[in-house]
Amino acid sequence: MPGSRACGGLLVLSAALACLVVFPAASASEMGLGNQGQKNLEVDPSYLSPVGDISLKFGSNSSLIVSNSTATETVATGAAFNLNSVAWRPDGSYALIVGDGGTLIQFFSCRAGMIHLDSGTTDDLSTVSWKPDGLYALITGSNGVVIRFDHDTQRCLRIPTNTNLKLVDIQWDTSGERAEISVDGGTPIVYPPPVDPLPVLRIDSPAGGSAVSGTFTVEGTASFRSGHITRVEVRIDSGGWLPATGTSGWEIALDSRPYDSGLHTVAARAWTDAPGVVEASVQVRFENIDLPPVVEILSPADCGRVSGMVAVEGTAASFSGTHVRVDVRVDDFEWGGASGGGFWRLTLDTTTLPNGVHRLQARVWDGRAFSAASRLVIVENPVIEPLARARERPAGPGGMIYVPAPEELSRNGPDSPSLPDPGTPGPGPLPAPGEPAGAVAPMKDGGTISVPAVSWAMLLLATLALGTEPGKFAFFQFFFVPLYSRIRKDAVLDNFTRGMIYGFIMSHPGVHYNFIKQKLGLNNGSIVYHLTVLERQELIKSEKVGLYKRFYPMGRTLSETGIMELNETQEAMVELIRGSPGLSQREISERMKLSTRVVNYHIGLLQRARLVVLEKEGKTSRCFATERMPVC
Known part of the structure; x- marks a missing residue:
């Protein structure tokens, strides 16, 4: 153009x-x-x-x-x-x-x-x-x-x-x-279209610069206005990423004990349904106390019923990184070495044990300290009853082995006030075969026991004595034990009820009087009698602890029983939790004027001693006092 x-x-x-x-x-x-x-x-x-x-x-x-x-x-x-x-x-x-x-x-x-x-x-x-x-x-x-x-x-x-x-x-x-x-x-x-905001990730606890020890919880929040958070992961320093529980509100329990004391980085990252990831981190100080190794029994289950050959398995670890050795035993028998370390195993022959409740124990040694764990098992092997038990006549001319007649077997029950112990010489010779025996009414432990009338003054004394376990025990011991016959030591455990009580104490060292009575369903007279017999024959020992009378197998120290000896701080902590159930560790820290690190350490020990249990309430762990003795 x-x-x-x-x-x-x-x-x-x-x-x-x-x-x-x-x-x-x-x-x-x-x-x-x-x-x-x-x-x-x-x-x-x-x-x-x-x-x-x-x-x-x-x-x-x-x-x-x-x-x-x-x-x-x-x-x-x-x-x-x-x-x-x-x-x-x-x-x-x-x-x-x-x-x-x-x-x-x-x-x-x-x-x-x-x-x-x-x-x-x-x-x-x-x-x-x-x-x-x-x-x-x-x-x-x-x-x-x-x-x-x-x-x-x-x-x-x-x-x-x-x-x-x-x-x-x-x-x-x-x-x-x-x-x-x-x-x-x-x-x-x-x-221009609005720019999609990036995901927001926050670590709420622990705070940056704070101190932690042992197992601690990392928790926080994550949000993404333009999509969804699919997962949150957490790690310590440059270690592997571990999945947290939850997304918008998330948490994870980490263990600081494998790491050296000092500053460490706790990092979190959040993934979304859109490409990309956002990270956050805080620096916290690990202040680890020199802790003993830990051992855990995985199998058999606590209070599980077992028979025959049973595999006993578990795990063990040392926070010092040294090699560990694991030993296992039942009740007070000898320790047996388990194979393996981090994961250990051995086989238990339950046919060598009497049926009933037994205490299975495992201990670990890392070259510096011992730790132990235990659980209860119920042995239930098939039992073949003998036709009759032979009795030996008193020594002298005409002595012989005597097999009781069937009608006499009906009279051989547990020890009672009206039936002498089979091993104690009676007022006369045993009846010959076919000779009629004196009529003796059978009595089971826990039956009714008749006692002489007492004065009103004695009743008042009894009322005062029954206010505590030791007083109650002494009261029934005074009135009922004289009614029973003396028993030879080698025949003490022949009685079924007494053997059951002894086995229960072996499995529950440190158990108190009322607990035995409640769990075994015995009355005061019967249980006091059998406990007195066991203690006089030096099979068990007792100790007054506060308002309780506790029983232990003879020859066992308090520390060996697994009953934790509390220091002043731990006693005060247990009393505080018992008086105010449901306190968080932070609230305990504030009331006792202790750092959260110290509270966390003592709560862990009290948990292992079964004195305290933790229950989750949202993101908070609440502390509750619990019965000292495990129950099947």
């Missing part, structure tokens, strides 16, 4: 050809607004140059009506489609004109000419609007078209949308950074 020049594939029209007709100056109302998008200058100042020297209107045949303070000219654009919208760049350097068929024109002035730009679409373009700082302009049209024209690059970029409806208007927010594009019959489009 004569008078035009090519520029990057765009057509530049010279001012001589662009300005075709010059009209006398006229008002906006007289000139009219022409095709779609034409507006009165007084109503739509966007068609007026920001510097106020040029205004644009649409004329017929896709022409432009260009006006200034002195003249109005009609300029041919060469466009094949209707023009719809004009927007001047905020500095007034040029205007963008859009129209149907993807028309996009860059207009400078009547003298400088205009350029046809490639919009990249053939859809009708209806609106153009500049970002207030002039960095780019947004162009919208039919079929959900959004185009961004960059001032610096002078290029168009198609913005993807999720609609094919016509976009009709553009409004910028007060910051001038974000535009809202109206959709004809649809939800407005925001550009």
